Amino acid sequence: MSFVEYSDCIQDGDVAIVYLNHNSVMPVKVQHGAQTQTRYGVIRHSSDLIGQRYGSKVTCSKGGWVYVLHPTPELWTVALPHRTQILYTTDIATITMMLELKPGSVVCESGTGSGSLSHAILRTIAPTGHLHTVEFHQQRAEKVQEEFTEHRVAHLVTVRNQDVCKDGFGVSGVADAVFLDIPSPWEAVGHARAAMKRQAGGRLCSFSPCIEQVQRTCQALVDQGFEEISTLEVLLRVHDVRTVSLPLPDFGPDSRTETSPNHAAISLKTTTAPREMPGHTGYLTFATKPRT
Amino acid sequence: MADNGDDQYRINEGDYVVLKRGDIFKAVQILPKKKVIFEKQWFFLDNAVGNLYSTTFEISSGGILQPQKQKETGNPSDLKEAGTDNRHIVDDGKSQKLTRDDIETLKEQGLKGQEIIQQLIENSSTFRDKTEYAQDKYIKKKKKKYENTVTILKPSCRILAMMYHGREPGKICHLRYDTLAQMLTLANIHAGSKVLVFETCAGLVLGSVMERMGGHGSVIQMYPGGGPVRAGVESFGFPAHFHDTLHEFPICHVNALLAGALDAAAKDPTADEKQFGLAAEEEQIPPEAEQQGSPEEQSMETNTEDDAGQDQEKIEKEKRREAKAQEKKVKLEEKQKKLAAAAALLEGRNADGLVIASRFHPCPVLMTLLRFLSPSRPFVVYSQYKEPLIECYTKLREVGGTVNLRLTDTWLRHYQVLPNRTHPVLLMSGGGGYLLSGTTIAADRSKPAAPQQSEEPAPKRQKLKDTEG
Ligand SMILES: C[S@@+](CC[C@H](N)C(=O)[O-])C[C@H]1O[C@@H](n2cnc3c(N)ncnc32)[C@H](O)[C@@H]1O
Numbered sequence: 001m002s003f004v005e006y007s008d009c010i011q012d013g014d015v016a017i018v019y020l021n022h023n024s025v026m027p028v029k030v031q032h033g034a035q036t037q038t039r040y041g042v043i044r045h046s047s048d049l050i051g052q053r054y055g056s057k058v059t060c061s062k063g064g065w066v067y068v069l070h071p072t073p074e075l076w077t078v079a080l081p082h083r084t085q086i087l088y089t090t091d092i093a094t095i096t097m098m099l100e101l102k103p104g105s106v107v108c109e110s111g112t113g114s115g116s117l118s119h120a121i122l123r124t125i126a127p128t129g130h131l132h133t134v135e136f137h138q139q140r141a142e143k144v145q146e147e148f149t150e151h152r153v154a155h156l157v158t159v160r161n162q163d164v165c166k167d168g169f170g171v172s173g174v175a176d177a178v179f180l181d182i183p184s185p186w187e188a189v190g191h192a193r194a195a196m197k198r199q200a201g202g203r204l205c206s207f208s209p210c211i212e213q214v215q216r217t218c219q220a221l222v223d224q225g226f227e228e229i230s231t232l233e234v235l236l237r238v239h240d241v242r243t244v245s246l247p248l249p250d251f252g253p254d255s256r257t258e259t260s261p262n263h264a265a266i267s268l269k270t271t272t273a274p275r276e277m278p279g280h281t282g283y284l285t286f287a288t289k290p291r292t
Numbered sequence: 293m294a295d296n297g298d299d300q301y302r303i304n305e306g307d308y309v310v311l312k313r314g315d316i317f318k319a320v321q322i323l324p325k326k327k328v329i330f331e332k333q334w335f336f337l338d339n340a341v342g343n344l345y346s347t348t349f350e351i352s353s354g355g356i357l358q359p360q361k362q363k364e365t366g367n368p369s370d371l372k373e374a375g376t377d378n379r380h381i382v383d384d385g386k387s388q389k390l391t392r393d394d395i396e397t398l399k400e401q402g403l404k405g406q407e408i409i410q411q412l413i414e415n416s417s418t419f420r421d422k423t424e425y426a427q428d429k430y431i432k433k434k435k436k437k438y439e440n441t442v443t444i445l446k447p448s449c450r451i452l453a454m455m456y457h458g459r460e461p462g463k464i465c466h467l468r469y470d471t472l473a474q475m476l477t478l479a480n481i482h483a484g485s486k487v488l489v490f491e492t493c494a495g496l497v498l499g500s501v502m503e504r505m506g507g508h509g510s511v512i513q514m515y516p517g518g519g520p521v522r523a524g525v526e527s528f529g530f531p532a533h534f535h536d537t538l539h540e541f542p543i544c545h546v547n548a549l550l551a552g553a554l555d556a557a558a559k560d561p562t563a564d565e566k567q568f569g570l571a572a573e574e575e576q577i578p579p580e581a582e583q584q585g586s587p588e589e590q591s592m593e594t595n596t597e598d599d600a601g602q603d604q605e606k607i608e609k610e611k612r613r614e615a616k617a618q619e620k621k622v623k624l625e626e627k628q629k630k631l632a633a634a635a636a637l638l639e640g641r642n643a644d645g646l647v648i649a650s651r652f653h654p655c656p657v658l659m660t661l662l663r664f665l666s667p668s669r670p671f672v673v674y675s676q677y678k679e680p681l682i683e684c685y686t687k688l689r690e691v692g693g694t695v696n697l698r699l700t701d702t703w704l705r706h707y708q709v710l711p712n713r714t715h716p717v718l719l720m721s722g723g724g725g726y727l728l729s730g731t732t733i734a735a736d737r738s739k740p741a742a743p744q745q746s747e748e749p750a751p752k753r754q755k756l757k758d759t760e761g
Contacts, residue, residue: 005484006644008666019695019731055667055734067695067733070668072480090702093477094470100448103483103506123482124504199301201346201445211714218709231707234470239678239699239726241685269682271699283707291301291344 001054002152003119004126006070010049015150017075018043018058019067027071027079029150040064071151073120083140086116087181087207090236091281096124098286099177099203103128108171108178108195110134110164110188115144117179122153131157132171132195134164164188169195180206185213186220193224193289201227202289209282217285226287233283239271303340303347303444308529310451312443314435317455319447319527327355330442340444348443360441387418408438425718447528449476449500456496456524464493464524465651466676468724470704472497475647476504478672478729483508485644486637488664490514490543490657492650495524497674498538501647507534512634512643514543514661516652541634546660554635642666649674654728655684662693667734674727681728688730697730 001007001014010016014030020038028036034045041062043049048058054070069075074089087095095117101107105125112118112135121131135141141161148154160170165184168191169175178192185206196202204226206217214231221229247265303309303322311318311330318330322337335355340347349357390412412434413419419427445451453469461467475497481487481504489511491497498513502525505511513520520540541549548554637643643664648657654673662671671694675681681699688694702724706717 004482006666006669008642022696022698053667053734055669055732057733057736068668069695069731069733072670074478074480074670089477090474093473096477097450097453097469097473100450102449102503103508120477123480127483127508128506199298199344214707214709215711215714219711229709231709233705233707235703237701237703239701241682241699269686271678271682285709288346291346 001070003071003073003076004123004153004156006054008053010052010054010068012050015071016049016054017069017071017079019069025069025075025079027076028068038064038066040066073123076119076151077116080114080116082114083143084111084113086114088116088236088281089120090234091207091284092117092120094232094234094284095179095205095207096120098284099179099205101125101129101177105129105176106132106174106197108132108134108169108175108192110169110180111136111182112140112144112159113181114140115147117181118144118148118157119151119153121179122148122156126153126156129156132160132169132175133157134160134162134169136161136163164191167191171195173198175202176200177203178205180204180217183213184216186216189217189220189224189226193226196289198292200289201291204287204289206285207282208285209280211283214283214285221285221287225290227290228288229285230287231283231285233280235277235279235281237277238274240274241269242272243267243269244272298344301344303343303345305341308447308527309337309340309345310445310447310455310527312445312451313439313441315454315458317445317451317458319452319455333440335442337444343444345446346443348441351440351442357442387416388412389415389417409434424713449503449528452496452524452527453500456494460494464496465649465674466725467493467497467649467674468702468704468721470702471674471724471727472500474700474702474727475649475672475674476500478670478727479645479647480670481505481645481647485509486642487511487645487647488514488638488643488661490516490646490648490650490661492516492521492652493524495522495526497647497649498522499525499528499530502530502534502538503528505537507531507537509644510537510539510637512539512541512637514541514546516543516650539634539637540630541638542631543657543660545631545635549635549638550660550663638664644669646671648672654680655687658684658728659687659691662732665732667732669732670729671732672727672729674725676725678726681726684728693733693735694730695733697728699726699728701726 001011001016010030012030012032016028016030018026018028018036018038020026020040026038028043030045030049032046032050036043036045038060041060041064043058043060043066049068052058052068054068056068057065058068059065077086077089077092080086101121101124103125106129107121107125109118109121109131110133112133118131118133125131135144138161141159145154145159148157148159162170164182165187172194174197175195176197178195180188180192182188185208192204204221208214208217218229218231245265245267305322305324307322309320309322311320311328313331316331320328320337322340324338325336327334327336333351335351335357337357339357340349343359348360350360352358395408409431419430422430449472450469453472456464457467457469479487481501483506485505486509487501487505489498489501498511502511513522515521545554641664644666646661646665648654648661650657654675658673665671673681673684678699685697685699688697704724705720708715708717
């Protein structure tokens with residue numbers, strides 16, 4: 001198991017994702033002799049997990065069952081322990097495409113936060129790219145480094161514990177793309193530019209929940225000569241598949257037809273919208289660095 | 293790791309590139325002395341060779357490109373000041389003080405499109421009073437008329453997806469770029485995996501998957517009809533070795549493959565004629581040659597020509613025929629080799645991902661191709677319409693074998709960000725299509741005899757089953 005390479009069977013030391021149901025998944029560090037408590041009962045690692053295929057159904061001690069899945073950055077995003085606000089898959093997918101990430105890309109990121117985006121970046125730039133991620137909160141930096149090691153992606157990433165607005169990314173002239181998710185991104189735009197490759201028109205993205213932040217960031221981007229500045233917002237809409245039954249009203253006997261009125265209902269498959277949905281995550285501002 | 297040599301950032305002859313003006317894109321190849329037409333202007337790309345990618349060029353007379361000097365691209369809308377309403381606008385046809393002659397003179401003085409538009413704005417008595425929306429429209433119109441620059445970009449999934457969506461959405465089943473972005477992420481496309489792609493999006497989806505795999509692993513294009521369509525893949529301009537990772541398999545052989553009877557089906561020569569659609573694909577072969585039967589028939593034909601031995605021409609013709617037949621045979625053998633290679637990849641039924649985006653009904657495609665995935669692997673299906681995906685969802689819930697099913701679409705809105713004038717862009721896309729995504733699970737190994745497993749779950753489990761998707 002690794003977050004950048006699939007394997008078939010669960011092994012001692014893996015991180016597996018236990019899928020309870022659609023709204024509930026949890027990460028499990030697989031260890032000989034260990035047990036994990038779920039709401040459907042206990043999972044015994046040695047007998048229930050190790051040696052089983054990823055994707056297997058595991059019956060827990062109370063008789064309920066779960067599925068054990070191979071980790072992916074997307075499952076990690078919904079399973080990870082939150083230490084900060086995190087980015088979710090809809091924004092992450094858009095960021096990945098709009099930053100033009102691919103195997104071999106060198107990326108700078110700040111702040112690392114809980115590492116939700118970092119894992120998705122690492123998946124896409126492996127096996128030859130590198131992520132330089134900057135987090136000024138020491139415990140968060142240490143914790144995420146630990147996770148990268150457990151997820152077997154540590155060779156693809158350098159975590160730096162420093163203030164990106166003061167000290168930058170710790171590299172210069174190497175990045176194909178830069179991503180900012182900090183409260184004052186405009187203070188890091190100059191450092192972003194310095195971290196990027198000189199001749200290539202590298203890409204930058206900044207994520208901010210507030211429009212005032214976006215305005216200041218855009219101004220900083222213009223001042224630093226960035227081009228193709230574009231701000232957008234993307235939201236996920238989930239459609240719940242349901243069978244609904246629509247009753248037919250009775251119009252009374254119809255003289256034009258012989259058949260008696262039908263009081264049936266018509267049932268059909270359709271989708272319903274959730275009563276509430278996240279209506280705002282943040283604005284994504286993209287820009288292209290000018291060649292120099 | 294730093295900029296070691298800048299060759300990869302320079303435009304070379306033969307490169308596939310994308311031309312850009314504003315938000316209009318066009319994919320072309322850099323070929324010597326080749327005239328290209330873009331936004332109703334024609335020019336040659338020869339002068340672009342050797343320049344850095346993302347350079348903006350002026351189109352000068354004779355269609356010659358001249359690299360624009362850095363940074364003279366202020367946006368005229370930065371300077372504008374908008375009126376709140378249009379009560380002061382009187383349309384008397386006199387609002388523009390510059391005459392056509394004046395504009396011609398400006399052009400002769402060598403003013404660039406940008407500067408001419410600036411002049412037009414300054415000499416328009418009504419511009420300041422126009423509402424912001426009207427100002428934007430005015431600038432767009434004038435830009436189209438007076439701008440003569442083009443930027444040359446290195447192709448990427450982002451640019452090509454935006455290009456197709458803007459220019460030819462019908463060719464890509466109206467797949468919006470952010471929807472494509474979701475697909476690549478939801479399917480966990482990454483280097484080193486084995487991915488199945490079934491698409492009728494001109495090769496855009498296939499190319500995007502290949503870009504994300506970076507030439508590591510394998511992509512198997514499952515194609516309908518006579519041959520794989522992938523014009524869009526060319527536009528990505530991938531290095532040659534990427535194409536070694538691309539395989540193809542005709543879906544008309546999928547049933548045979550699943551039944552373990554591919555050999556019989558594929559080696560039947562008449563099947564080859566039909567299935568590979570040689571007639572459709574290789575137009576260069578004249579119909580008469582196409583009707584040539586097997587080599588045996590041909591040799592019989594030659595034997596009957598004993599009386600016409602003197603006819604040199606006939607012999608020549610015969611030779612050509614034979615050469616063609618030979619060529620055809622080689623091609624057929626090549627196809628069979630490729631087929632066998634793709635079949636070998638599929639036979640293990642251990643693919644790591646499945647991506648479907650086509651104009652076909654997705655349900656049978658999904659149900660069939662899912663059988664080639666390993667357990668615990670993601671799949672994603674795109675459809676322009678929601679109903680077929682509801683059907684897929686229902687079917688999957690019925691037969692099992694998947695979890696984490698989700699039917700979604702994304703809502704995308706762009707913003708104008710300017711001091712005191714920040715707001716959503718007035719027009720937005722009404723929809724970008726729908727996605728059904730999910731994860732495969734292992735087939736239940738429990739024997740039907742094991743009662744606890746096969747019987748209906750207890751109420752609590754029932755509940756669990758209901759909520760899982
Ligand atoms: C919202 S979180 C980032 C979440 C992350 N994108 C994810 O998906 O998990 C913001 C992080 O930036 C860090 N941060 C804020 N300002 C910073 C700065 N100037 N330098 C470095 N890190 C900073 C914070 O400590 C916090 O952990």
